Amino acid sequence: MTKYCPPLAVYFIWHPADEKTVKPMIDQCASLLQRDINRPFSRAMNLPIFYRTTSLKGVPCEIDISSKKSIIFVFIGKNIVGDKDWSDYIQNLPNNRNSHILPIAIDNLAFNIKSLKSKNFIRAYDFEAPHCNELFFISIAHEIYRLILNEFFDEKKLGKDNALKIFLSHAKDGKQGLALAKGLKHLIDNGTMRNFFDATDIAPGYKFDDEIIGHIKDSTVVAIHSDPYSSRYWCQREILCAKEFYRPIVAVDCLKNLEDRRFPYGANIPGIHIHLEDHDQPDKKDLLRILVASLLETVRFYYSKLLLNEYKNTNWIPKNSIIISRPPEVGDISKILKKNKNSFRFLKKPIIYPDPPVYDEELIFFKDLQINCFTSLNYRAINLLGKRIGVSISDPSKEELLKIGQNSLHLIQFSQDLAKHLLAKGSELVYGGDLRENGFTDYIFKEAQALQVRLKTENIHLENYIAWPIYKNDSMEVTEWKARYNQIATMNEVDPPNDVADLIPDKDGFLPPTNTQNLFVWSRCLTEMRNIMLTDCDVRICAGGRQKGYKGKYPGVLEEILISLSNKKPLFLLGGFGGVTGNVCKFMQTQKMPEELSEKWQIQNNSGYKSLLDFSFARNKNYVADYDAMENTLKKAELNNGLTKADNNRLFATQFIDEAIHLVFKGLKKLYQ
Numbered sequence: 001m002t003k004y005c006p007p008l009a010v011y012f013i014w015h016p017a018d019e020k021t022v023k024p025m026i027d028q029c030a031s032l033l034q035r036d037i038n039r040p041f042s043r044a045m046n047l048p049i050f051y052r053t054t055s056l057k058g059v060p061c062e063i064d065i066s067s068k069k070s071i072i073f074v075f076i077g078k079n080i081v082g083d084k085d086w087s088d089y090i091q092n093l094p095n096n097r098n099s100h101i102l103p104i105a106i107d108n109l110a111f112n113i114k115s116l117k118s119k120n121f122i123r124a125y126d127f128e129a130p131h132c133n134e135l136f137f138i139s140i141a142h143e144i145y146r147l148i149l150n151e152f153f154d155e156k157k158l159g160k161d162n163a164l165k166i167f168l169s170h171a172k173d174g175k176q177g178l179a180l181a182k183g184l185k186h187l188i189d190n191g192t193m194r195n196f197f198d199a200t201d202i203a204p205g206y207k208f209d210d211e212i213i214g215h216i217k218d219s220t221v222v223a224i225h226s227d228p229y230s231s232r233y234w235c236q237r238e239i240l241c242a243k244e245f246y247r248p249i250v251a252v253d254c255l256k257n258l259e260d261r262r263f264p265y266g267a268n269i270p271g272i273h274i275h276l277e278d279h280d281q282p283d284k285k286d287l288l289r290i291l292v293a294s295l296l297e298t299v300r301f302y303y304s305k306l307l308l309n310e311y312k313n314t315n316w317i318p319k320n321s322i323i324i325s326r327p328p329e330v331g332d333i334s335k336i337l338k339k340n341k342n343s344f345r346f347l348k349k350p351i352i353y354p355d356p357p358v359y360d361e362e363l364i365f366f367k368d369l370q371i372n373c374f375t376s377l378n379y380r381a382i383n384l385l386g387k388r389i390g391v392s393i394s395d396p397s398k399e400e401l402l403k404i405g406q407n408s409l410h411l412i413q414f415s416q417d418l419a420k421h422l423l424a425k426g427s428e429l430v431y432g433g434d435l436r437e438n439g440f441t442d443y444i445f446k447e448a449q450a451l452q453v454r455l456k457t458e459n460i461h462l463e464n465y466i467a468w469p470i471y472k473n474d475s476m477e478v479t480e481w482k483a484r485y486n487q488i489a490t491m492n493e494v495d496p497p498n499d500v501a502d503l504i505p506d507k508d509g510f511l512p513p514t515n516t517q518n519l520f521v522w523s524r525c526l527t528e529m530r531n532i533m534l535t536d537c538d539v540r541i542c543a544g545g546r547q548k549g550y551k552g553k554y555p556g557v558l559e560e561i562l563i564s565l566s567n568k569k570p571l572f573l574l575g576g577f578g579g580v581t582g583n584v585c586k587f588m589q590t591q592k593m594p595e596e597l598s599e600k601w602q603i604q605n606n607s608g609y610k611s612l613l614d615f616s617f618a619r620n621k622n623y624v625a626d627y628d629a630m631e632n633t634l635k636k637a638e639l640n641n642g643l644t645k646a647d648n649n650r651l652f653a654t655q656f657i658d659e660a661i662h663l664v665f666k667g668l669k670k671l672y673q
Contacts, residue, residue, distance in 0.1 A: 004662070006067040008303065009069075011051070013074045013075065013093075014074075022075045025124065029140050032292075033144075037416060051402070059089040060403075071148060072099065072101045073122075074102070080110075087113060087115065104124050105122065134289070137292055144299055150302075164197050166219060168224065169238040174228050175226070180224050180276070187287050187288075216241045219247060220250070222250050223252065230261055230263040243265055246324075246325075248297050249266075251266065252293075253271055253274070301325045307658075308352055309323055316376065322335050333366075333369070335351070336351070346369060350372040353373065387426075388463075389537070390569075391541050396580075404578045406655070430462070430463045448488045452487075461490070465492045466529070469525070472511075496528065497524055499524065500520070519608060523552045523612065526553075534564055539668070542557055542561055545581050553612070553613075554625050561573070561584055565633055565634075565637050570671060584634060588637060589652060641667040
């Protein structure tokens with residue numbers, strides 16, 4: 001079987017002294033190129049994005065390219081140019097046909113860096129302030145399109161000759177649409193936008209076949225919906241042509257009153273609204289919004305094709321799949337229609353489109369014709385009905401996330417995708433954690449609630465275990481939170497174990513962890529909760545995990561790993577997201593204990609931990625964190641997860657969410673089918 005190789009990875013590199021300048025630009029790009037965690041079912045792409053910077057002295061870790069193509073954006077300014085270690089780091093970045101380095105100048109001293117003299121810089125410091133975010137995103141996204149995704153790329157041409165071609169489709173008698181088309185054409189033809197876009201606006205009188213088809217075949221189509229647009233024959237032909245040649249399309253809505261019938265083939269595409277009065281001229285902000293939307297849809301469109309074809313190559317989806325970059329529509333039937341003399345028959349080929357799935361009602365027409373349409377989410381034929389899958393996920397520290405080139409969004413996106421896949425297959429999720437707003441529990445519960453509506457089922461279920469005395473400190477917000485999710489979740493409040501009853505002055509009150517004795521009670525209660533929770537699980541999946549700042553006898557995820565191994569529960573360890581799980585994976589691969597898992601390191605990095613260990617030993621030596629026993633348990637670990645050693649080694653290392661989830665489901669399928 002062909003090994004999975006992600007088609008694309010994007011890296012951002014910056015000096016920590018430039019954080020205030022660089023971070024807003026990176027956040028802007030990441031918010032558009034990755035899925036919004038607050039809109040988990042949005043039809044957005046989720047490009048793998050990684051980061052390289054430091055919070056202290058020194059340089060970041062090296063970039064180990066594990067994707068077919070990569071693009072590395074380096075923010076250069078005086079702080080890198082004047083720092084020899086950083087300059088050497090930049091000089092040693094991978095740079096070849098499959099790995100492209102794009103320097104971004106944040107001041108006018110950036111060009112003094114010797115190793116990038118031959119490169120064409122993106123001059124971010126020149127961007128006009130009111131439109132900085134839009135201009136920066138256009139610069140970044142266009143390079144991703146030009147170097148990686150452009151099917152018509154010609155390396156012999158100048159950069160601007162590989163610009164994104166935009167076909168402006170509009171009714172010539174629609175005032176608002178005409179104003180937008182002229183404004184876009186003028187902006188592109190008379191400024192720096194001509195480096196990124198090549199706009200075509202067909203004048204009246206040309207023959208459709210000779211002129212328009214030639215331009216549409218290799219363009220992204222911007223359909224400008226003024227009042228008369230959908231009723232115009234040539235506008236309909238342009239949309240039909242774009243769908244026939246399978247082009248990215250964006251709808252720009254500038255209706256003044258109404259459109260009496262929207263052309264049906266002009267649907268199933270992203271849209272953007274621009275408000276214009278009769279005599280208004282579009283301002284630059286609106287024109288740039290249209291160009292951002294057009295570029296974003298183009299990148300999403302082509303990246304989806306690359307990703308799904310890679311899934312096909314590695315047998316994650318059927319080899320005979322029909323790959324499409326939009327949800328299925330009537331016009332896609334022709335892709336699996338075969339004419340035989342005077343009759344037609346459908347080829348037995350599934351249609352695969354990007355996540356998330358559309359509602360079942362939208363696919364009834366296809367089902368009636370016995371045409372199967374799937375996403376990678378709902379294709380996997382595995383039934384986990386009634387299986388109780390435990391999930392242990394928490395953030396490592398910011399410093400460690402920087403070391404592995406991630407931020408907290410990586411784990412949130414992973415937890416959402418994992419929950420979505422597991423719940424869609426009928427499993428019950430079991431999770432032990434607090435109920436913080438925007439915590440991992442919150443994100444998983446929101447995912448379950450959205451999926452319950454989408455799948456129209458009452459069988460979406462989670463169980464959340466909460467240790468005493470945490471649930472005794474519920475605020476009104478947490479009470480409301482529990483009420484909000486009571487249709488999908490059971491909250492299991494675990495009583496304290498009997499062996500600490502004499503240390504609890506009031507079982508009905510909250511015990512703050514403000515002294516060593518109280519911390520001991522907390523540690524025993526957390527262990528009790530984890531033992532009960534893990535006994536109730538069929539499988540455990542672990543990722544991340546904080547190494548310090550916890551209240552138990554071990555870091556929480558570590559203790560859940562140890563209990564799972566002791567109970568011989570199937571265990572999936574995803575080390576590529578760092579944290580305690582990453583430490584455990586390193587030990588299993590090297591048999592060398594990372595210092596973060598040593599008793600010495602834990603005492604040095606957790607205030608009051610030594611006192612807790614001493615109190616625990618005096619109370620009962622069986623309650624002490626035994627690091628020798630922990631090491632012995634990990635040495636003899638049998639994961640029992642259905643994966644081969646090679647698969648587990650890949651699961652220990654991968655930072656790619658889709659690959660991690662695929663490997664988890666590969667193991668689950670081996671276990672249960």
